[in-house]
Amino acid sequence: MTETLTHRNMTRRQLLARSAAASAAFVIGPGFFAASNAAWAMEVAHLKPQTLATLVQMARDIYPHDRIPDEHYVVAVKGYDTAEKAAMVEAGVAALDAAAQGKGHAGYLAIGWERERVDLLRGMEDSAFFQAVRGGLVTGLYNQKAVWPLFGYEGESYSLGGYIDRGFDDINWL
Amino acid sequence: MAAPFDLNDDSVVVVIGTGAGGGVLANELAQKGVSVVALEAGGRYLPEDYINDEWESFGQLAWLDPRSTSGDWRVAKDFSGLPAWIVKAVGGTTTHWAGASLRFQPHEFKTRTTYGNVQGANLLDWPIDLAEMEPWYEKAEEKLGVTRTGGREGLPGNNNFKVLEAGARQLGYKEVHTGRMAINSAERDDRYACQQTGFCFQGCKWGAKWSAAYTDIPRGEATGNLEVRERAHVLRIEHDAAGKVTGVLYADKDGSQHLQKARVVCVAGNSIESPRLLLNSASNLFPDGLANSSGQVGRNYMRHMTGSVYAVFDKPVRMWRGTTMAGIVQDEARHDPSRGFVGGYELETLSLGLPFMAAFLDPGAWGREFTTALDSYENMAGLWIVGEDMPQETNRITLNHDIKDQYGLPAPNVHFTDHPNDIAMRNHAYKQGIAIYEAVGATRTFPTPPYPSTHNLGTNRMSENPRDGVVNRWGRAHDVPNLYVSDGSQFTTGAAENPTLTIVALAIRQADHIASEMSRGVL
Numbered sequence: 001m002t003e004t005l006t007h008r009n010m011t012r013r014q015l016l017a018r019s020a021a022a023s024a025a026f027v028i029g030p031g032f033f034a035a036s037n038a039a040w041a042m043e044v045a046h047l048k049p050q051t052l053a054t055l056v057q058m059a060r061d062i063y064p065h066d067r068i069p070d071e072h073y074v075v076a077v078k079g080y081d082t083a084e085k086a087a088m089v090e091a092g093v094a095a096l097d098a099a100a101q102g103k104g105h106a107g108y109l110a111i112g113w114e115r116e117r118v119d120l121l122r123g124m125e126d127s128a129f130f131q132a133v134r135g136g137l138v139t140g141l142y143n144q145k146a147v148w149p150l151f152g153y154e155g156e157s158y159s160l161g162g163y164i165d166r167g168f169d170d171i172n173w174l
Numbered sequence: 175m176a177a178p179f180d181l182n183d184d185s186v187v188v189v190i191g192t193g194a195g196g197g198v199l200a201n202e203l204a205q206k207g208v209s210v211v212a213l214e215a216g217g218r219y220l221p222e223d224y225i226n227d228e229w230e231s232f233g234q235l236a237w238l239d240p241r242s243t244s245g246d247w248r249v250a251k252d253f254s255g256l257p258a259w260i261v262k263a264v265g266g267t268t269t270h271w272a273g274a275s276l277r278f279q280p281h282e283f284k285t286r287t288t289y290g291n292v293q294g295a296n297l298l299d300w301p302i303d304l305a306e307m308e309p310w311y312e313k314a315e316e317k318l319g320v321t322r323t324g325g326r327e328g329l330p331g332n333n334n335f336k337v338l339e340a341g342a343r344q345l346g347y348k349e350v351h352t353g354r355m356a357i358n359s360a361e362r363d364d365r366y367a368c369q370q371t372g373f374c375f376q377g378c379k380w381g382a383k384w385s386a387a388y389t390d391i392p393r394g395e396a397t398g399n400l401e402v403r404e405r406a407h408v409l410r411i412e413h414d415a416a417g418k419v420t421g422v423l424y425a426d427k428d429g430s431q432h433l434q435k436a437r438v439v440c441v442a443g444n445s446i447e448s449p450r451l452l453l454n455s456a457s458n459l460f461p462d463g464l465a466n467s468s469g470q471v472g473r474n475y476m477r478h479m480t481g482s483v484y485a486v487f488d489k490p491v492r493m494w495r496g497t498t499m500a501g502i503v504q505d506e507a508r509h510d511p512s513r514g515f516v517g518g519y520e521l522e523t524l525s526l527g528l529p530f531m532a533a534f535l536d537p538g539a540w541g542r543e544f545t546t547a548l549d550s551y552e553n554m555a556g557l558w559i560v561g562e563d564m565p566q567e568t569n570r571i572t573l574n575h576d577i578k579d580q581y582g583l584p585a586p587n588v589h590f591t592d593h594p595n596d597i598a599m600r601n602h603a604y605k606q607g608i609a610i611y612e613a614v615g616a617t618r619t620f621p622t623p624p625y626p627s628t629h630n631l632g633t634n635r636m637s638e639n640p641r642d643g644v645v646n647r648w649g650r651a652h653d654v655p656n657l658y659v660s661d662g663s664q665f666t667t668g669a670a671e672n673p674t675l676t677i678v679a680l681a682i683r684q685a686d687h688i689a690s691e692m693s694r695g696v697l
Contacts, residue, residue: 062540065549118541125540134540142532142548143229152552153494153528156226158379162371163332168496171333173489174340174614 046086051093054108055080055133058096061117062134063141065150072147076140077133092129099123177401179211184435186211187688188422189442190408190451193266194677195661196442197386198317200402201394202685208692209399211434212391213406213424215443216262219269220388224377228530231376235269237262239585241446242574246591248623252537257588258477258627260444264404265387267444267628268674269377272499273356273384274522275320276671277311280304281509282517282562285667288509289516294593295564296474300666301638301647307679314679318356318384319363327359328352329368332496334523337487337555341610342503342521349504353522356384356674357497363389372525374498409581411439411455411464411657419464419657425581438656438688438697442681445475445630445663449571450586452634452644465634465651470644472572474565474635475588476668477627479596481559482524483607484535485616486550493525493555501557506606507670515598518670519561521607526556534625547620555611559603560629562670564593571633588627629673634663648687649680656697660684 044052052074059073080089097107099120111117124130141147148155157163179186189200192214200212216237225231236259243250243257250257261267281288283300291297315323322328329352331339342350357378358367365388366380374383381388394400405427412433413419421435441448449472453463463471501523508518526534528551536544569591573584592600604621611619637643640652649664651657660681662673669676691697 063545064542065545067549134538138533139229139529143529148528151528151548152490152492154492155527157371157373157495158226162369162380163495164368164370166495167492168332168370169330169336171336171491174336 044081046083047081047089050109051090052077052081054093054096055089057109057117058121058133059137059141061114061121063137064114067150068147072141072144075144076137079136079140088129088132092127092133095124095127095129096120176398177209177395179209179401181432181434183209184421185209185437186435187438187440188213188434188436189440189660190422191215191266191442191444191447191661192264192386192391192402193261193442193444193661194268194271194386194674195681196440197265197268197390198678198681199440199442199660199685200400201386201390202682203689204394204397204400206685206689207399208689210394210401211436212400212402213408213422213434214264214402214404215407216264216266216404218264218387218404219377221377221379221381224269224379226371226373226376226379228376228527231373235261235263235377239579240577241585242577242587243589244587245569245589248537249626250590253626256626257590258444258446258630259625260628260630263387264391264402265385268385269387270375270628271674272374272522272672273497274499274502274672275315275318275354275356275675276520278304278307278669278671278676279507282667282669282671283307285517292516292564292595294566295595296567297565298635298637298642298666301636307676307683310679310683311675313682314675317390317682318675318678319358319365320354320356320675321359322351322354326362329355329357329359329497329500330370331501332370332523333491334493334496334525334555335501337491337614338501338503338521338523338557338610341612341614344613345606345609347503347505349502351502352500353502355497355500357500358382365389368497370496372494372496372498407581408443408451409454409583411441411451413457413459413464413654415459417459417654419654429581438658438692440658440660440684440688441634442660444661445633446571446586446588448659448661448663449633450573453571453573454583460653465644465653465657467653468637468641468643470635470642472633473567473570474632475569475571475590475630476563476565476632476665477590477624478629478631478668479519479559479561479563479592479599479603480624480629481600481604482556482622483559483604483611484554484556484620484622485608485611486547486618487553487555487614487616490552491555492552493523494527498525499523499558503610506603513602515595515602517562517595517599519559519599519603520670520672521603521610522558522560524556524558535620535622537623547618550618557607557610559600559607560670560672561599561603562668563596565632565635565667566591566593629662629668631662631665631668631673634659636664636666649684658684658688
């Protein structure tokens with residue numbers, strides 16, 4: 001239990017630091033909304049909490065990386081929590097839930113298997129909503145420096161003197 | 175008279191653009207005592223300004239003015255507003271280029287003769303040949319400090335090269351090495367040796383890679399004969415009633431317009447902007463655009479037959495470490511129609527950082543097929559395919575009157591569709607690239623589609639006969655005696671090799687010609 005709380009708090013701190021830098025509208029408060037697995041938490045300003053949770057699941061289903069924790073997907077989609085974009089996102093998520101209900105589920109988040117959620121996404125992949133979310137994730141997710149180490153990517157190297165003394169030719173299995 | 179020059183000084187040569195063509199030409203003329211005003215649309219960025227971060231650097235350097243696309247190429251679907259990945263800065267795309275510096279092969283100057291009549295291709299022999307170009311190539315290699323020429327050592331091979339080399343040897347390829355690169359393998363010319371930093375495309379922070387931004391440009395300026403006006407975007411070239419050009423109209427950084435008078439005008443804005451400028455300079459005397467009596471301005475747009483092959487292995491490669499493109503297989507560069515296509519291609523090491531890999535590996539793709547590829551990013555090796563594409567009259571730059579740039583001028587539309595020869599060559603190259611990696615144990619391979627164009631060529635082609643092209647053997651417009659084209663748009667055909675060395679060699683040669691014509695009093 002202690003471990004869970006610690007993990008949760010660290011995640012929130014990281015999230016806070018990142019969000020504060022990126023967007024004033026994104027605030028961690030005492031009444032935060034937590035995802036079902038409680039790995040991340042945020043307060044939404046313009047979207048329904050359930051909408052944001054659905055958006056995060058959708059982001060993970062579009063670009064699933066099992067070793068990337070939810071917090072990075074949250075950062076990637078938090079830009080949709082604005083007065084300007086809320087209506088488009090609410091409508092898109094409502095359509096996604098309606099499609100899920102058409103398959104006999106309570107909503108998108110209620111679908112247990114990724115394969116079934118992906119089938120629904122495939123059915124709407126030409127929609128402006130899907131393409132906006134997918135396109136935004138290409139930079140929103142993969143351009144987060146915090147995820148790079150999870151892929152082994154080392155980023156900036158000039159300040160470390162390049163790789164001339166740090167393994168540019170260290171391959172040993174050929 | 176020394177720089178800076180007056181707007182009404184009509185004794186100056188105006189060079190439009192400061193990249194491999196314009197930057198070199200401006201310096202070479204200045205060294206000969208010719209007064210030059212170089213107008214550069216972009217700002218000035220030097221090694222201390224470059225950023226080891228793909229998207230941030232892209233935002234700093236890329237040419238992002240409005241452009242549109244059409245045709246069957248996939249770039250038109252995936253990157254409809256970004257047909258080309260080129261630079262808007264002093265030094266032009268020499269900040270971004272990878273440094274691969276290869277001479278053309280003899281037959282590549284004579285493709286109509288060598289390849290014959292390829293249906294749908296607008297093949298034409300260059301009015302010059304390799305023998306004539308050899309001394310200029312030598313000067314260009316000396317200027318750029320190209321490795322494996324002039325007694326200069328090759329660069330050491332990085333991890334990505336070692337994988338390529340091992341696979342290529344398995345296949346029996348012989349011409350495999352770390353390339354002829356305009357990147358110092360030892361300190362030279364007041365520039366560092368390569369520190370294996372990666373990020374060659376983002377501007378070399380060591381200055382180990384040759385770029386006009388910190389070599390030719392400041393050296394030209396140091397003569398007192400060259401004035402570079404940055405953030406000066408040329409809108410139009412003006413001419414007199416006799417059809418000679420008299421100056422250029424440009425907008426400065428505040429949008430104010432100025433007319434710089436000129437004795438000679440040299441256009442070097444890359445193969446999209448150069449023809450666009452000529453088309454936007456249409457007048458009563460030149461109703462179809464300046465220097466366009468042949469109708470060839472903007473046509474025969476070439477972008478090289480390109481593509482990439484990435485491969486995943488069961489162990490780490492870390493391909494991003496070290497010089498990005500110091501690795502080449504040249505065995506397929508020959509002309510050998512038995513492979514099912516004319517012309518040839520080079521295979522060169524390439525890596526992208528994770529952010530660009532996500533954007534370019536398979537644009538638009540999603541789901542686990544895509545993300546499991548990225549999950550193996552650390553274990554990836556990669557190569558780039560660069561081969562000769564067929565010039566086609568219908569692949570062209572036109573003015574898109576529905577889209578205006580920040581100055582109210584029609585934006586360029588870039589129309590491109592692969593020729594069947596391009597497709598056959600790409601498929602062959604994908605097959606060979608995959609075989610190279612499978613020979614050393616690749617568990618998965620990715621035949622990756624072309625990126626937005628980095629090699630933009632041919633839209634003001636050089637021709638012996640004025641009916642067939644825009645400029646003559648010196649890059650001088652057939653229709654306008656004091657107008658020159660000084661960039662890759664003068665290429666008659668594209669060859670298999672990365673174009674910068676040839677652009678630089680032509681610019682050095684052109685400077686010699688212009689200075690000589692001026693001193694003879696005929697220009």
